[in-house]
Amino acid sequence: MSRTETIIKDANAVSMQDLCTAMASAFSDYAVPINLTLPAFSFMMKQRGLSPEASRIAIVDGQVAAIWLVSVRDGASYLISSGTNPEFRGRGLATKLAEASLRHLRQNAVATFQTEVLIENTTAFGLYDKLGMKKHRDLSCYIITGPKPSGAAPEISEVPWSEIASATQSLQDWPPSWQNSAHSVAAIADDIRCFCTRNGTALTGYAALAPGSGNLHQIGVLPDTRGQGIGTALINHALTASDRPLRLINADAADTGFAAFVRSFPHEQTQGQFELLMRL
Numbered sequence: 279m280s281r282t283e284t285i286i287k288d289a290n291a292v293s294m295q296d297l298c299t300a301m302a303s304a305f306s307d308y309a310v311p312i313n314l315t316l317p318a319f320s321f322m323m324k325q326r327g328l329s330p331e332a333s334r335i336a337i338v339d340g341q342v343a344a345i346w347l348v349s350v351r352d353g354a355s356y357l358i359s360s361g362t363n364p365e366f367r368g369r370g371l372a373t374k375l376a377e378a379s380l381r382h383l384r385q386n387a388v389a390t391f392q393t394e395v396l397i398e399n400t401t402a403f404g405l406y407d408k409l410g411m412k413k414h415r416d417l418s419c420y421i422i423t424g425p426k427p428s429g430a431a432p433e434i435s436e437v438p439w440s441e442i443a444s445a446t447q448s449l450q451d452w453p454p455s456w457q458n459s460a461h462s463v464a465a466i467a468d469d470i471r472c473f474c475t476r477n478g479t480a481l482t483g484y485a486a487l488a489p490g491s492g493n494l495h496q497i498g499v500l501p502d503t504r505g506q507g508i509g510t511a512l513i514n515h516a517l518t519a520s521d522r523p524l525r526l527i528n529a530d531a532a533d534t535g536f537a538a539f540v541r542s543f544p545h546e547q548t549q550g551q552f553e554l555l556m557r558l
Contacts, residue, residue, distance in 0.1 A: 284343070284371065286378050289333035292342055294320055300335070300342035304361025325466045326358045326457055327351055332382055334375040338366055346375035348383075349456070355383050355558075356456040357393035360402075376409055384558050391558055394455065394528065394551040406554050414555040416531035417455060422494075422524040424544040425514040428507050432475045432483075434515050439467045442474055445481045449498030451536070455528035455553060458495040470495070473515050475508050483508035485516050492522040509539060528553070 289297060298319040305312040314322065327349035336344040343366040347358040362371050383391060394417060395402050443460055456462065463470055463486050475483040482503045486496040494516055499508045516524055528551060529536055541547075 283338070284369070284374070285337045286374060287335055287337060288382075289328070289330035289335055289345075289347065291337070292335060294323070296342050297323075297335070297345060297347065300345050300363070301347075301359055301361060303363040304345060307364050321466070321469075323347070323358065325462050326356065327461065327465060328358060329355075332379060332386075332388075334379045334382075336362075336366075336371045336375055338371075344371040344375055346372070346379050348379055350383070350386075350388055351461050353388055354390045354392070355388045357391070372405055373408070376405070380409070380558065388558055390555060392456065392553065392555045394553050397550050397552060403552070403554075409556065411554040411556045414553045417528040417551045417553055418531040418537060419528065419548045419550055420526040420540050421546045421548060422513060422517065422526065422540065422543045423546065424523075425517050426510060426543045428510045428514060430507070431511040431514075432506070432508055434473050434475055434511060437472050437474055439463055439470050439472050439486060442472060442481055442484055446484060446496065446498055449481065449484065449500050450496075451533055452530040454496055458528060463495050471519055473512055473519070475512070477503070483512055485512040487516045487520060487524075489520045492520045492525045494524045494526050497526075510542075513543060 295316055298314060298316050301319065302313045329348055329350045332348040332350050332355060334346045335342050344362040346360045349356045349358055360372060360375070380391065391411070392414070393406065395406060443464065446460065466488065469488055469490065471487050471489055473485045474481055481500070483499040484497070485494060487494050497509065497512060513524070526540060529540070531537070531550065
C-alpha cells in the first residue's frame, strides 16, 4: 500500500480493540488524554448505541488513522466520538469520514444527526459547522460533591429501570441528551440503580444512577410535587449509593431553576458543551 493511500471503510472492518486503540491515539495529545480500557470503551459504545454500519474509519498504512463513530436509533443519529491520530492530521480525514457517514445515513432515511462539542473546542466546532450542524442548546455539567441538609425525607424505594421507564417523561422539563436518554439508560440497565418516590402508585420522583462512574443520568420530580424536598432526598440518597461524587452531564443550561437546585449542593461546575443538530 502506498503511504499516501487512504481507505475509508465502515467500522465492521476492524475489531473493538482497534477502535479503542484508535480513539486513545486520537486523544493522546489532549490536555486530559482519553485512554479507555477495552471493557470501558465497549461499555461506552453499548450505552450510546454504536452502529458499525453507520460509522466510518480511515485506514492509512495499515492502521486506523481516524474514527467517526455513530449511533442510530429510531430514525435519529448521533456522533459518539470522532478523532484523528496526530500523525495523520491535516489530510482532511475527518471531513472524508463525516461525508461518507452522512451519505450512508441519508441513504437509509435517517432524519437527524446530532452531537455535543465542548464549548472551548473551536476546531471541532468549525468542522461541524462546515457540515451544516447548528447549535441546538447549551448544556451545563456539574459534579455534586456532597449532600445538603433536608427536612423529613420521603420514602425512597429502589426499582428496576424497566419498572419506571415509561412514566419518566412526564417528570422531565427537557429531553435528556443522547447519552442520558431512555435508550442509553436501558442499554446499561443492569448497571443502573433507580430510586423513586411515589404517591400511592403514581411516580412523583426518580433518579437513575450508574454507581460505578457516579453518572446521574436522569433525575425528575413531578411538577405538582416540587418544593417538597423530593429532589434533595433523591440526590442525597444517590450520593450514598455512588462509588464517587455525582456527575451531572449535559443539563439544559436554559433551565435556571434546575441550575439553582444543583448549585444548592456542594458542587463544582465543569466545562459545558453545545448540543449540535442538523436535519438530513
